[in-house]
Amino acid sequence: MVTDKDPRWSHQMLRVMRIFLEHPREGFAGSDIWKKTGILSGTLYPILMRLERAGWLDGEWEVLDPHEAGRPRKRLYRLTGLGYNKTRSALAEIGVADARSEWTS
Amino acid sequence: MDIVISILVGFLMIEVYAWLPLFSKWILERAVRRVVPEEQARCREEWNADLDAMPNTMVKLLYALCNFSVSAAESINADFFEANCTDIDRALAELMSRHRAYVEEFRRAKMNRAAQKARFEHVVIDTLSNLNATHSLDDIVDRGARDAIETLAKAFEAFTGTLHQAISLASDLLLVSIDSSTERLDQLEGLLHEACRK
Secondary structure (H helix, E strand, C coil): CCCCCCCCCCHHHHHHHHHHHHHCCCCCCCHHHHHHHHHHHHHHHHHHHHHHHHHCEEEEECCCCCCHCCCCEEEEEEEEEEHHHHHHHHHHCCCCCCCCCCCCC | HHHHHHHHHHHHHHHHHHHHHHHHHHHHHHHHHHHHHHHHHHHHHHHHHHHHHHCCCCCCCCHHHHHHHHHHHHHHHHHHHHHHHHHHHHHHHHHHHHHHHHHHHHHHHHHHHHHHHHHHHHHHHHHHHHHHCCCCCCCCCHHHHHHHHHHHHHHHHHHHHHHHHHHHHHHHHHHHHHHHHHHHHHHHHHHHHHHHHH
């Protein structure tokens, strides 16, 4: 379910989006972002779900058979073009310089 | 004594270490159950996968406890309901807009009905008077034919009258039901806004 309503920015959300902005092509699981940002999981997952719902992140299940792998599938999040633009604008608004390359689909 | 305590602490540590993953999973399952049913499967799989990726230390337990915090489930549930309320609100707005368009169209049709009725009566009167002008009933010698024409004219008048009454009644009933459905839609919208606010 994707909503057309933009989520409200918070300090933690900005920290999460900066991780994606630094690695726009990479997919991250919640645990990866937890390790990188130190945001507690109780706060992190609602943020990830909110960003996915807004279409700023694209969440996909890892492609593997949980029975064969002996572990559940991770949900991997990737930055979308919309999320990239929104984060760049938000960073620009608060005056944080960001010299990352332009988004190319 | 110190040796005994050290051995006991050692055993305790081994036990804690052995039970840590299971205990963490148990806490995580409790956390998942706090989330709305629609999101539980996703949270269960995602959180368990991420729990597996954690080192088998107290970090695992901390991770599980953080997810167990009330705020996690509350945030997820609030977002879920807000997203659903937004969807319902959008669908309801679309329904209201369609409904208003239909009501407007119907009211316009009802207003036109009076004019159409007048035009119809005018045509009927014109036709009858033209018929009388060309073939006056007095000119028709055959009594049987004259009676038949008179009966036909009366039947025609009765038919148009009944038709008009039926259309009026149907449109009035439709208007009442439209008003009632508009009122219910308004009530529904009010309830939805109230629910969203809560």
